[in-house]
Amino acid sequence: MAEKKKGKKKWYEVLASKHFNNIPVGESVAYEDKGLIGRVMKVNLGTLTRDAKLQNVRIKFKINEIKDEKAYTEVKGYELSGSYVKRIMRAGISKIDDSFIITTKEGIKLKLKPLVLTKHKAQKNVLKGLRGLIRKEINDYIKNEVYDKFISDLISKKIQRDIRNKLSKIYPVGVVEIRMMERI
Numbered sequence: 001m002a003e004k005k006k007g008k009k010k011w012y013e014v015l016a017s018k019h020f021n022n023i024p025v026g027e028s029v030a031y032e033d034k035g036l037i038g039r040v041m042k043v044n045l046g047t048l049t050r051d052a053k054l055q056n057v058r059i060k061f062k063i064n065e066i067k068d069e070k071a072y073t074e075v076k077g078y079e080l081s082g083s084y085v086k087r088i089m090r091a092g093i094s095k096i097d098d099s100f101i102i103t104t105k106e107g108i109k110l111k112l113k114p115l116v117l118t119k120h121k122a123q124k125n126v127l128k129g130l131r132g133l134i135r136k137e138i139n140d141y142i143k144n145e146v147y148d149k150f151i152s153d154l155i156s157k158k159i160q161r162d163i164r165n166k167l168s169k170i171y172p173v174g175v176v177e178i179r180m181m182e183r184i
Contacts, residue, residue: 012036014071016061019151020048022072025061033066040076045155056084059155060182075151078181085115088175094122096131101184102139108147112138113180114163119172126171133170137163147183154178 009029015022025043030036040062046055060077089095096116103109114134122130141159142150153159164176 007031010069012066012069012071014041014061014063015073016043016048017073017075017151019075019148019155023048025073028063028071036063036066036071039063039071041073049155056081062183076183078151078154078178080115080177080179085179088117090117092121093174094118094120094127096127096134097179098131098134100135102142104142104147104150105144106146109184110142110147110150111180111182111184112178114138115175115177115179116167116173117175119174122171130167130171130173133167134163137166154181 009031012028012030013024014026014028016025025048026041028036028039028041040060042058042060044055045057045059046052048059058079058081059075060079061073062076063071064074065072094117096118097113099111099113101109101111116130116134118127118130138159141162145153150159160176160178164173167173167176
């Protein structure tokens, strides 16, 4: 048998997190407020910041609060598009991929996947050293920062710049990106 209808669905305006000044990112529909809590919405960073250079990044927002038919969100994830990663790959370079779980200063667990591309083909022992340095730098940074500051620095690419500068002292590095970040 079919379920009885719960009434009329309502539209809710979904607002980005405070990192983006709570600008509207879309709308969602639900029968009641608690039906929206926990929903995840992916939004292109280029449209949020009005910067076309950032269109290769998607931000995941998780709805965590409803007030006056407005859904407030928090940043749950950050990921590069697969087409961007394929586009920056070149012949004659080395790629360093890694994946690890790390905890912020306030105890929030994050899954991170950094991506580093060298300017030239590198030996395995050099790549291993770079991978270790990447983990150490990210670990040192996140252990001493709160989640909100980390998100701000990730979006503004400050973390990526700092890591690239340190890695370039060991071996010429072309690209340093955080390919994926997800709040666990």
